[in-house]
Amino acid sequence: MHSPVKLVKSMWSDLKGSRELAWRLFVRDVSARYRQSYLGIFWAFVPALLSGLVFIVLNAKGVVNFGKVDIPYPVFAIIGTTLWQLFSESINAPLKAVTSGKAMLAKINFPREALILSAVYEVLFGFTIKLVLIVVVMLFFKVPFGPGLLLSLPAALALVFLGIALGMFLTPIGMLYGDVGSALTVLIQLWFFVTPVVYPPPQLFPYSLVATLNPVSPLLVGTRELMTKGTMTDLPLFMAICVCTLIGLIVAWFMYRVTMPIIIERMSS
Amino acid sequence: MSDVLVSVDNVSKKFCRSLKKSLWYGVQDMASEMLGRSGKHELRPDEFWAVKNVSFELKRGECLGLIGHNGAGKTTLLRMLNGLIKPDQGRIEIRGEVGALIALGAGFNPILTGRENIYVNASILGMGKREIDKKIDEIIDFAELGEFIDSPVQNYSSGMQVRLGFAIATALEPDILILDEILAVGDAPFRTKCFNRIESLSSRCAVIFVSHSMPQVTRICDTLLLMQKGAPLRHGHDLGEIILDYHTSTDNADVAASVEGSQHGSIKAIQIHNSHGEATRSLVYGEPWSISASIDLGEETARLDARFMITINDQEETNVAQLEKLIPAPQKLRQFVLSMSYDECLFNSGKYYLTASLQFGKKGTLAYVARNMFVLNVKRDISGYAPIILQQRHEAITPVNGK
Numbered sequence: 001m002h003s004p005v006k007l008v009k010s011m012w013s014d015l016k017g018s019r020e021l022a023w024r025l026f027v028r029d030v031s032a033r034y035r036q037s038y039l040g041i042f043w044a045f046v047p048a049l050l051s052g053l054v055f056i057v058l059n060a061k062g063v064v065n066f067g068k069v070d071i072p073y074p075v076f077a078i079i080g081t082t083l084w085q086l087f088s089e090s091i092n093a094p095l096k097a098v099t100s101g102k103a104m105l106a107k108i109n110f111p112r113e114a115l116i117l118s119a120v121y122e123v124l125f126g127f128t129i130k131l132v133l134i135v136v137v138m139l140f141f142k143v144p145f146g147p148g149l150l151l152s153l154p155a156a157l158a159l160v161f162l163g164i165a166l167g168m169f170l171t172p173i174g175m176l177y178g179d180v181g182s183a184l185t186v187l188i189q190l191w192f193f194v195t196p197v198v199y200p201p202p203q204l205f206p207y208s209l210v211a212t213l214n215p216v217s218p219l220l221v222g223t224r225e226l227m228t229k230g231t232m233t234d235l236p237l238f239m240a241i242c243v244c245t246l247i248g249l250i251v252a253w254f255m256y257r258v259t260m261p262i263i264i265e266r267m268s269s
Numbered sequence: 270m271s272d273v274l275v276s277v278d279n280v281s282k283k284f285c286r287s288l289k290k291s292l293w294y295g296v297q298d299m300a301s302e303m304l305g306r307s308g309k310h311e312l313r314p315d316e317f318w319a320v321k322n323v324s325f326e327l328k329r330g331e332c333l334g335l336i337g338h339n340g341a342g343k344t345t346l347l348r349m350l351n352g353l354i355k356p357d358q359g360r361i362e363i364r365g366e367v368g369a370l371i372a373l374g375a376g377f378n379p380i381l382t383g384r385e386n387i388y389v390n391a392s393i394l395g396m397g398k399r400e401i402d403k404k405i406d407e408i409i410d411f412a413e414l415g416e417f418i419d420s421p422v423q424n425y426s427s428g429m430q431v432r433l434g435f436a437i438a439t440a441l442e443p444d445i446l447i448l449d450e451i452l453a454v455g456d457a458p459f460r461t462k463c464f465n466r467i468e469s470l471s472s473r474c475a476v477i478f479v480s481h482s483m484p485q486v487t488r489i490c491d492t493l494l495l496m497q498k499g500a501p502l503r504h505g506h507d508l509g510e511i512i513l514d515y516h517t518s519t520d521n522a523d524v525a526a527s528v529e530g531s532q533h534g535s536i537k538a539i540q541i542h543n544s545h546g547e548a549t550r551s552l553v554y555g556e557p558w559s560i561s562a563s564i565d566l567g568e569e570t571a572r573l574d575a576r577f578m579i580t581i582n583d584q585e586e587t588n589v590a591q592l593e594k595l596i597p598a599p600q601k602l603r604q605f606v607l608s609m610s611y612d613e614c615l616f617n618s619g620k621y622y623l624t625a626s627l628q629f630g631k632k633g634t635l636a637y638v639a640r641n642m643f644v645l646n647v648k649r650d651i652s653g654y655a656p657i658i659l660q661q662r663h664e665a666i667t668p669v670n671g672k
């Protein structure tokens with residue numbers, strides 16, 4: 001941190017240098033995972049599908065009433081839970097990647113960005129599989145496709161980056177104290193309910209805070225709108241969150257780099 | 270041209286004994302690092318200097334041996350050199366690529382095949398795809414894996430995994446090579462192969478070698494740095510002398526002296542005298558020396574033939590030499606001092622433990638054994654691999670076929 005210019009330069013060159021390694025790590029993890037499983041990619045969308053189904057059933061039976069949505073509710077719910085899964089995977093990814101790479105980190109000097117980058121690849125890989133689920137559900141319920149579906153891909157990327165940035169903020173402390181990981185699990189469960197995933201954004205005042213204070217809401221809702229309707233109701237807010245995410249990502253990356261030697265020092269070799 | 274690849278200038282590093290405090294200090298350090306402050310000069314409670322004021326320079330083609338007993342700070346210093354952790358004080362400058370043979374086979378995934386793991390492990394160590402493609406045959410060949418290369422690594426024996434790891438790690442051609450105790454891997458033929466590989470690498474780079482095996486150290490290194498409790502104790506080209514200091518810096522308590530046997534007789538004391546007739550605990554290679562033992566045979570056993578014997582162990586607890594003297598029964602002596610003298614001290618540089626014993630009768634019943642009764646240090650200018658260096662009486666160089 002004593003020479004910022006040098007730090008930025010080395011950050012950039014390490015990012016470039018870590019692409020190939022990140023790809024290798026990604027290929028390693030994915031191929032090892034699928035070689036040891038019969039159902040394979042099935043697991044990529046099962047959680048989203050199941051939690052979506054629960055809410056579809058609850059809604060259809062009138063057990064809960066989430067108010068009116070302007071597309072078939074199953075499409076609304078499945079897209080919502082899929083995008084939520086994408087976010088929660090992203091926020092967990094950095095800590096998970098660094099923890100599983102601990103032995104390597106403690107002994108070998110390689111660009112530390114590679115671990116995060118390969119985690120991002122893995123999240124995106126899972127997302128492409130989930131996209132198939134979304135397309136199937138939309139076809140089944142005859143929701144028309146538009147160019148919005150393509151536009152929604154970069155929008156979903158914003159969701160990934162928000163998750164990665166938040167996850168990277170937590171990684172340094174999370175590597176030292178196990179509490180962070182446990183708290184994160186609880187937090188994400190709660191967060192699901194205060195995000196308009198399976199219900200439309202509330203309009204009434206105290207509840208509408210859910211949509212305005214929660215940075216995930218505009219991204220998730222906006223991406224879903226792009227997918228199903230091709231437009232976004234609150235584009236400025238969406239863009240503002242994107243800019244904040246980008247800034248947050250860079251700051252988190254700074255932190256990650258600067259704190260890594262200190263974390264390794266506290267780990268056993 | 271002075272091609273200095275590594276320069277270490279007054280480097281120090283703190284460590285913490287207590288885990289809870291260590292983690293909390295970690296949080297503090299992260300905070301102060303983010304704010305760009307550095308308050309790293311004092312020890313906080315429960316901290317100590319794991320490395321203190323170490324300095325050295327290393328040029329291409331040189332090899333520095335890092336020796337010291339466990340906890341001397343060698344590994345911490347290596348981790349700093351490797352760029353894994355930062356020094357709290359001082360500067361480390363590295364010019365060139367660092368290759369560390371520390372974690373062999375890091376990042377191996379047991380499910381994947383050997384070939385796939387070569388790609389992963391080599392990229393972790395910093396090789397690009399094209400470079401790996403070029404070297405993969407050489408790697409497979411060196412690791413002696415044959416047709417196993419396409420089966421999952423989890424089916425490999427531990428020796429095969431280590432061989433593969435070593436083959437990948439040495440396929441790199443770094444400017445600075447860091448070796449931490451890795452020559453203790455594999456079976457004997459493979460170890461020899463490893464050694465040759467390292468020697469061929471080391472001519473082109475600067476090597477930093479950590480080992481507890483003094484024969485290995487003397488074989489590879491030009492200079493030695495002896496560390497004790499984090500601080501540099503000795504540094505220089507004088508290998509023999511520094512190795513001797515390494516040996517003497519151990520507490521003698523590490524090899525426990527003990528007494529066994531039926532106790533029909535005992536050995537009261539042993540003394541060693543140097544060429545000037547002075548009692549000493551250290552000899553120089555080649556000097557005349559003598560050993561004397563005060564022996565008490567006891568009443569019953571004084572009538573039997575007795576045999577006095579000293580076995581000499583080196584640091585690795587291998588018996589390297591034996592001194593003995595038959596004491597015939599008719600002497601009727603009970604208490605006496607036995608002296609034996611030798612023309613030359615033939616031991617190599619190092620530390621030796623003397624075990625004295627008394628045996629009686631035809632079967633050689635053990636009456637008294639005093640294990641590690643005496644510790645002897647020997648100094649020799651050039652060290653080598655073996656504990657004993659024989660002196661030739663004659664030597665001749667004869668031309669063959671008149672050439």
